[in-house]
Amino acid sequence: MQMTRKPSDITTDAKSGEVLHHEGEFIINMGPQHPATHGVLHLKIWLEGETIKKIEPHLGYIHRGIEKMCERLSYRQFIFSTSRMDYLSAHINNQACALAVEKALGLEVPPRAKAIRIILAELTRIASHELWWACSGLDLGGVTPFFYAFREREAINDIMEETCGARLTQNFIVPGGVMSDLHHNFQKRVKRVLTQIKDNLHEYDEILTGNIIFQNRLKEVGYLSREDAISYGCTGPAARGSGLSCDIRKLYPYDGYEKLDFDEIIFNEGDCWARYRVRMAEILQSVHIIEQLIDSIPDGEFQAKTKNVIKLPKGQFYQRVETARGELGVFIVSDGAATPYRCKFRSPNFSNLSAIPQMAQGAKIGDLVAIMATVDLVIPDIDR
Amino acid sequence: MTKEELKYKLGEISREAAFDETGEFLNVIIPSPELLPLIKPLRLNKEFYFDYLFCITCVDWKDYLSMVYHLTSTLHRHTCVVQATITDVHCPQIESVSGIWKTAELNENEIYDLFGVTFLNHPNLRRLFLGDQWKGYPLRKDYTDEHMILL
Amino acid sequence: MKKGKEENKIVFPGQLHESPEGGMLVTKLDEIVNWARSNSLWPLIFGTSCCAIEMMHAAGAKYDWSRFGFEVARATPRQADLIIVAGTIVMKMAPVLKRLYDQMPDPKYVIAMGACTISGGPFFYNTYSVVKGVDHIIPVDVYIPGCPPRPEALLHGMIALQEKIKHQPVFRKNKKEIHHDERRIKI
Numbered sequence: 001m002q003m004t005r006k007p008s009d010i011t012t013d014a015k016s017g018e019v020l021h022h023e024g025e026f027i028i029n030m031g032p033q034h035p036a037t038h039g040v041l042h043l044k045i046w047l048e049g050e051t052i053k054k055i056e057p058h059l060g061y062i063h064r065g066i067e068k069m070c071e072r073l074s075y076r077q078f079i080f081s082t083s084r085m086d087y088l089s090a091h092i093n094n095q096a097c098a099l100a101v102e103k104a105l106g107l108e109v110p111p112r113a114k115a116i117r118i119i120l121a122e123l124t125r126i127a128s129h130e131l132w133w134a135c136s137g138l139d140l141g142g143v144t145p146f147f148y149a150f151r152e153r154e155a156i157n158d159i160m161e162e163t164c165g166a167r168l169t170q171n172f173i174v175p176g177g178v179m180s181d182l183h184h185n186f187q188k189r190v191k192r193v194l195t196q197i198k199d200n201l202h203e204y205d206e207i208l209t210g211n212i213i214f215q216n217r218l219k220e221v222g223y224l225s226r227e228d229a230i231s232y233g234c235t236g237p238a239a240r241g242s243g244l245s246c247d248i249r250k251l252y253p254y255d256g257y258e259k260l261d262f263d264e265i266i267f268n269e270g271d272c273w274a275r276y277r278v279r280m281a282e283i284l285q286s287v288h289i290i291e292q293l294i295d296s297i298p299d300g301e302f303q304a305k306t307k308n309v310i311k312l313p314k315g316q317f318y319q320r321v322e323t324a325r326g327e328l329g330v331f332i333v334s335d336g337a338a339t340p341y342r343c344k345f346r347s348p349n350f351s352n353l354s355a356i357p358q359m360a361q362g363a364k365i366g367d368l369v370a371i372m373a374t375v376d377l378v379i380p381d382i383d384r
Numbered sequence: 385m386t387k388e389e390l391k392y393k394l395g396e397i398s399r400e401a402a403f404d405e406t407g408e409f410l411n412v413i414i415p416s417p418e419l420l421p422l423i424k425p426l427r428l429n430k431e432f433y434f435d436y437l438f439c440i441t442c443v444d445w446k447d448y449l450s451m452v453y454h455l456t457s458t459l460h461r462h463t464c465v466v467q468a469t470i471t472d473v474h475c476p477q478i479e480s481v482s483g484i485w486k487t488a489e490l491n492e493n494e495i496y497d498l499f500g501v502t503f504l505n506h507p508n509l510r511r512l513f514l515g516d517q518w519k520g521y522p523l524r525k526d527y528t529d530e531h532m533i534l535l
Numbered sequence: 536m537k538k539g540k541e542e543n544k545i546v547f548p549g550q551l552h553e554s555p556e557g558g559m560l561v562t563k564l565d566e567i568v569n570w571a572r573s574n575s576l577w578p579l580i581f582g583t584s585c586c587a588i589e590m591m592h593a594a595g596a597k598y599d600w601s602r603f604g605f606e607v608a609r610a611t612p613r614q615a616d617l618i619i620v621a622g623t624i625v626m627k628m629a630p631v632l633k634r635l636y637d638q639m640p641d642p643k644y645v646i647a648m649g650a651c652t653i654s655g656g657p658f659f660y661n662t663y664s665v666v667k668g669v670d671h672i673i674p675v676d677v678y679i680p681g682c683p684p685r686p687e688a689l690l691h692g693m694i695a696l697q698e699k700i701k702h703q704p705v706f707r708k709n710k711k712e713i714h715h716d717e718r719r720i721k722i
């Protein structure tokens with residue numbers, strides 16, 4: 001319903017004549033402390049009744065200055081600060097940095113290290129999607145999914161701990177390979193987890209995917225067209241739900257993804273429901289990728305020989321990888337020293353966030369939570 | 385389009401463009417007032433069709449700043465990098481590209497916040513991360529802060 | 536309270552005297568109040584970054600913090616009495632954290648989880664925006680090191696906090712804590 005306004009309903013600034021406030025219009029601040037923003041995101045929302053008119057994101061509540069920090073860290077050290085950016089894809093972030101350094105040095109990574117990296121990266125992706133699934137359940141009012149998803153996450157975390165020594169921020173990748181070799185139980189454990197995931201995935205569908213209330217909250221909500229997805233620079237499942245093919249693993253393969261058989265999941269509807277199904281299908285694809293590799297991890301070195309102090313040649317290097325949320329780009333400007341001259345992380349969440357005002361335009365305020373849940377933001381990655 | 389074709393075509397559009405082919409992508413280096421005349425045809429011409437701006441950032445080279453735009457096309461899948469050089473370090477200014485790619489709006493806010501580059505014709509320029517009270521632009525090389533403990 | 540092996544058996548502080556009609560409990564008011572407080576801590580859902588994920592794991596089925604009475608996580612500070620600072624605090628967040636703390640009703644407790652909240656952790660050097668330890672902003676009861684701490688470490692920290700609460704004076708005047716105390720008695 002369109003409200004008709006009398007001139008007396010409008011408050012204007014006495015000096016400039018700028019419109020400050022319309023009668024019947026609210027401004028609501030969502031965050032920085034809000035359980036559905038998954039961290040400390042602050043959205044300023046203009047409402048008319050319950051309908052969203054405009055959203056303005058205010059960031060910086062977790063801006064840690066990682067880019068500035070990287071300018072004073074060596075090429076071995078700066079990798080580790082990136083696992084604190086998108087901590088749910090910590091391993092893949094490390095991989096991106098290591099790949100950038102290797103690309104600049106022209107370093108060839110041994111096949112065994114490549115295989116290890118991919119297996120762990122896909123496990124990370126599964127774990128991340130599982131956390132997303134748990135949280136979208138929580139956001140939309142169901143607590144039970146949380147316990148289901150965390151059962152599988154714990155299993156993956158155990159593998160991570162056994163292999164890398166840490167549960168969340170693994171820091172397992174070094175330029176030229178991985179930090180240490182696999183332990184002899186690795187294959188057995190991974191296979192067990194894969195069976196567990198495949199066996200349990202139908203429970204996920206029964207509890208949430210098939211739930212009619214859940215479906216109705218997602219269907220035809222938060223529409224994003226393909227053109228807008230491109231213009232906003234969206235990546236990852238958020239863009240693939242709008243029919244944009246943007247899987248870096250397919251388009252610009254790295255670390256041997258070109259030899260593996262897997263599908264890029266694309267849905268054309270562009271609503272929350274499409275984004276939900278993309279992620280659910282990606283879990284199965286990741287399982288499929290690991291299954292191809294787990295029995296045929298090549299023998300040999302796990303690390304290429306590198307100098308103690310790595311110095312990159314002069315120039316600019318850009319490396320992109322596909323994290324669980326989309327394209328992460330590492331842009332290193334080197335002046336020949338042992339530390340980066342400038343280091344920029346093109347974060348997937350930042351561009352996905354910029355599309356949220358577009359998705360939420362005209363939606364109800366309750367739908368905003370559904371939209372944010374399916375875009376799956378990690379705030380420290382936005383702020384860096 | 386291959387690098388050579390791109391280079392040839394871009395040279396026709398902008399006389400002042402310099403090229404750098406050492407890296408992975410084709411780098412086009414132009415002075416900052418030349419930005420819009422070059423970048424608009426890149427987006428609109430069907431043969432270039434660079435519709436996806438995937439990375440936009442700034443580098444402080446002490447005596448000048450350079451804005452770096454990574455462009456790719458979802459149609460032709462070719463990539464190119466446009467570097468616009470801003471010579472005035474004390475009051476850097478450049479045209480905003482947020483009218484062409486919507487993703488630029490937030491990114492330019494970030495660069496304004498961290499580098500102090502003012503974007504002309506930007507719809508809503510504000511300090512995105514640090515807030516209006518913050519003094520200085522932290523990612524500049526000459527930034528100093530007494531609370532910052534350097535190693 | 537009895538010490539040693541039997542300590543685990545005691546659920547309720549005090550001594551029970553059998554009598555024909557049932558029983559009689561002799562205890563101190565302090566102990567009862569503290570017993571109640573320490574077993575029903577309601578944490579605020581407050582996570583800024585990586586450590587929040589490990590906090591969520593502590594809530595999951597494997598570690599299950601509801602065994603110790605923490606499961607009623609609240610989204611609003613007005614209903615919470617424990618704030619687990621899970622994640623880096625930066626300059627812009629500091630006033631928000633202070634306000635959240637002020638909004639919580641007394642008695643209130645703070646756990647600093649992770650290296651970031653203790654000292655700035657990995658972001659101690661070379662950054663311009665990180666607060667180097669939350670104790671610059673709010674008083675901290677328990678520090679848990681790690682980056683991120685394991686869920687067990689968080690549980691340990693929480694149990695340590697419970698121990699601390701059990702030995703706090705409530706109605707007794709402790710000279711040092713007079714100010715603290717007066718505020719408490721009002722509530």
Ligand code: SF4
Nearest residue numbers: 585622649650651682
């Ligand atoms: S202590 Fe480590 S894991 Fe925890 S918030 Fe800080 S960087 Fe993240």
